[in-house]
Every structure is written in C-alpha cells, then in structure tokens.
Amino acid sequence: MNTSIICLGSVLQMSIGKQMIFSMGLFLFTPALLAVPSSLEIQANTCNVCHGEEGLSQGSVPSLKAKPIAYLEQVLLAFKADKQVGTIMNRVAKGFTDEELTAIAHYYAELK
Numbered sequence: 651m652n653t654s655i656i657c658l659g660s661v662l663q664m665s666i667g668k669q670m671i672f673s674m675g676l677f678l679f680t681p682a683l684l685a686v687p688s689s690l691e692i693q694a695n696t697c698n699v700c701h702g703e704e705g706l707s708q709g710s711v712p713s714l715k716a717k718p719i720a721y722l723e724q725v726l727l728a729f730k731a732d733k734q735v736g737t738i739m740n741r742v743a744k745g746f747t748d749e750e751l752t753a754i755a756h757y758y759a760e761l762k
C-alpha cells in the first residue's frame with residue numbers, strides 16, 4: 651500500500667517535471683517564433699535613417715536599394731579604408747566589420 655502511494659507520487663512528480671521542462675522550452679522558443687527583425691535588418695535600419703526606407707532615398711542622399719552587390723560592397727569597404735572620401739560615410743563604415751559591410755551590401759542589393 652505504502653509503496654504504491656510512493657510510486658504514484660514519483661510518477662506524478664515525473665510528469666509534472668516533464669510538463670515544466672516542456673513549458674519552459676515553449677517559453678524559451680517563443681521569442682524566436684515572433685517576427686523579430688534580424689540583426690542585419692536592425693543594422694540596415696541605421697542606414698535607412700539617411701538613405702530612406704529600404705534604402706530608397708527621398709532626398710539628396712543616394713539610394714541603396716537594388717544597387718549592384720559588387721558596387722555596394724566595394725564602396726563601403728573603400729569608405730571604411732578612407733580610399734573614398736565622403737562627408738559622413740567614412741565614419742559610418744568604420745563602425746562595422748568587413749563581414750558586416752558585405753552582409754549589408756547583400757541585403758540592399760537583394761531588395762526588390
């Protein structure tokens with residue numbers, strides 16, 4: 651009698667434990683399921699402040715949207731290395747690694 655109560659108790663404990671792990675898992679994975687912008691989109695948002703939404707400029711700052719990847723990549727790396735001199739872009743480009751600039755260049759080149 652006593653052993654069966656203990657047995658039932660541990661089965662209950664086990665199932666509660668599993669449920670907790672399951673719901674903790676759900677809790678941990680929920681943010682990944684929401685439409686959270688990628689770090690690349692967050693980086694691009696800093697560019698869009700000047701270059702316009704999705705890099706489509708409404709003013710005198712050049713557009714970035716759908717420009718050739720080779721051009722965007724080359725000009726960003728050139729700004730970073732001070733091989734091309736601009737008013738602001740040298741400072742902006744220095745805030746990113748070469749890999750990040752390449753990824754951002756791809757991001758804008760691939761916008762349709």
Ligand code: HEC
Pocket residue numbers: 693694696697698699700701711712713714722725726735736737738739740742754755
């Ligand atoms: C503070 C405003 C500002 C921000 C922020 C900014 N840019 Fe620029 N960008 C400019 C201006 C102005 C130019 C023209 C060159 C210059 O004067 O520096 C330019 C030029 C460029 C060019 C050359 C375009 C062409 O057609 O020759 C590229 C590529 C570029 N920016 C990419 C970016 C990227 C990528 C970011 C974000 C990481 C960014 N810019 C953030 C203002 C900005």
